[in-house]
Amino acid sequence: MKGRRAALRANVADALDRTGRSQEWLAQAMRARGHQWHQTTVYKVINGRRKVEVTEALDLADALGVTLGALIGREPKDTANEYRKGYLDGHNTANAELAAFLAKQLSGEVA
Numbered sequence: 844m845k846g847r848r849a850a851l852r853a854n855v856a857d858a859l860d861r862t863g864r865s866q867e868w869l870a871q872a873m874r875a876r877g878h879q880w881h882q883t884t885v886y887k888v889i890n891g892r893r894k895v896e897v898t899e900a901l902d903l904a905d906a907l908g909v910t911l912g913a914l915i916g917r918e919p920k921d922t923a924n925e926y927r928k929g930y931l932d933g934h935n936t937a938n939a940e941l942a943a944f945l946a947k948q949l950s951g952e953v954a
Contacts, residue, residue, distance in 0.1 A: 850916025858907040872906035
């Protein structure tokens with residue numbers, strides 16, 4: 844359990860560093876999700892002075908754009924983004940194929 848808490852703390856700090864966002868930004872994002880968080884709350888979480896409830900962890904992951912598994916160190920940090928990108932790439936490819944098929948249909952190339 845302690846390892847997951849340490850991973851969460853490190854991953855929250857890392858996500859803020861990577862994105863250039865502040866602790867205050869994260870506190871505002873958490874307040875928007877219904878939590879009574881302040882910049883000092885984020886500081887305490889990152890420094891291990893405050894535990895994170897399950898609902899808070901879910902909303903932290905959402906605010907930071909990662910999966911809960913990535914937040915607690917159980918999967919790569921970019922899994923959620925890679926999933927979204929793969930989904931969108933597949934969706935865009937399917938749309939392009941459908942558009943090409945319909946264009947052929949309209950031009951009379953396909954019976």
